Amino acid sequence: MHVVLDISRLLGLAWAGQPTGIDRVEFAHSRHWRGFPARDVTFVAQSPWGWYAALPDNLARGLLQEADRAVAPGKEGLLTRFRAMAAAALSLNFYGVGRRDLARRVAGRNDSVFLIVSHRALHHERATGALIALGARFVPLLHDVIPLSHPEYTRPQATKQHVAKIDMVARRAAGAMITTQAAADSLARYLERRQQPRPRMAITGLGLDLRSVPVRRSAPATRPYFVMLGTIEPRKNHLLALQIWRELAQQDPEGAPRLLIIGRRGWENEHVFRMLDRGQFHGLVEECGRLPDSEVARLVRGATAVLCPSFTEGFGLPLAEAIALGTPVIASDIPAAREVGGEVPEYLHPLDFLGWRRAILEMSDPRHPRREAQLARLAGWSAPSWNRHFSIVENFLSDLVRGPSMPSLPVESGRVVAI
Structure with missing residues (x-):
């Protein structure tokens, strides 16, 4: 099998800095596939004109290793060497050398698979179509369909682009990988409403990165604190x-737990930003x-609990x-969670204010039965892993390249089920 992996998004981190969750998935795939010999893997990037080009294998592997050192752990300020290598890779795209090399490599194999594991350029049909025309099977990894199922949480342009991306997947993909059954069900409902074909799908899950970061045990916090982790959107x-914390600050500013919000500010969330800038929280928020990942892991491990009150997730x-990391969680009662x-x-329901407030206060008590029960349940949980993810991915891709295109099949966790 010949894997053609798009790493355009990672090259962009040379200028963008810290990775997002989707960036980390592309990092994981770049690590995995560079463990294969050069004859079986081609790393590609998209030029400003849209077409894809192969990167010289030594350069690609070197810059990915540099990206792992400078960017993947959530660091900033170590980008000089990575930026220079990324610029060199892009310059080869500009001259078209890599474009010809990619066409030669794909046309010379009958088992090429073109992977896009971010949502970055799924709607660029002309560029992807050129690889399909050469014989590559197009296989994206879909993280969610939130812009389609919940357009109120995304910008109009993002929703419009996502429609085009899913349309491209439905019409041209040989198969699609998707992170959860919940996301696959949402995608299937969307395609059914639009009477579009459903590609073969595999539920791959994801792996975790924070748990691999060495975390030094620190002294217990003098006051319980909770963590919210993710973009503020x-x-x-x-x-x-x-x-909740505004009310706690008014009622018990000396005894209430603290709230740490980790993540950058996102979009169309001005009311939340105003509360953060002007709210009277008496130092509790x-x-x-x-x-950096090491600091995130330290704070999460020391937290009383992590709060995940999202309305929807992929x-x-x-x-x-x-x-x-062994930390309790209070989460929205949604399928992905x-x-x-x-x-x-x-x-809890994401709008149950009193229920969340009560859960937060009860979890703040280290001896409360609610907290002790969740700590006991932690031992029986099986963590998602990249090893499992790539086992599913490799089996799915191998099935795709062994046979001709097949009709849509129902989806089951981790595999495609025969009718």
Whole structure:
């Protein structure tokens, strides 16, 4: 099997800095596939004109290793060498050398698979279509369909682009990988409403990165604190937590637990931003911004609990990372959270203000039965792993390249089920 992996998004991190959750998935795939010999893997990037080009193998592997050192752990300020290597890779695209090399490599094999594991360029049909025309099977990894199922939480342009992306997947993909059964079900409903074909799909899950970071045990916090982890955007429901902490600050500013909000500010969330900037929380709420992975892991491990009150999720990495670090979780009762967290978290409706407030106060008591019960459930939880993810991915891709295109098949966790 010949894997053609798009790493355009990672090259962009040379200028963008810290990785997002989707960036980390592309990092994981770049690590995995560079363990294969050069004859079986081609790393590609997209030029400003749209077409894809192969990167010289030594350069690609070197810059990916540099990206692992400088960017993957959530660091900033170590980008000089990575930026120079990324610029060199892009310059080869500009001259077209890599474009010809890619066409030669794909046309010379009958088992090429073109992977896009971010949502970055799924709607660029002309560029992807050129590889399909040469014989490559197009296989994307879909993280969610939130812009389609919940357009109120995304910008109009993002929703419009996502429609085009899913349309491209439905018409041209040989198969699609998707992170959760919940996301696959949402995608299937969308395609059925639009009477579009459903590609063969495999539920791959994701792996975790925070749990691999060495975490030094620190002294217990003098006051219990809770963590919210992720971009501050409307669907994450930071407003609920801030309303609870505003009330706690008014009623018991000396004895109430603290709230740490980790993540960058997103979009169309001005009311939340105003509360963060002007709210009277008496020091109980701290906006931490983006932090290196080691610091995030330290804070999550020391937290009383991680709060995940999202209205919708494609997977829910903060929930999984918290449980993997041994930290209790209070989460929204939504399908993706149930699928990832299993029986471990406390589940509440994302609009149940009184229920969340009560759960937060009860979990703050280290001897409360609610907290002790969740800590006991933690031991039986099986963490998502990259090993399992890539086992499913490799089996799925091997099935695709062994046979001709097949009709749509129903989906089951981790595999395609024969009718």
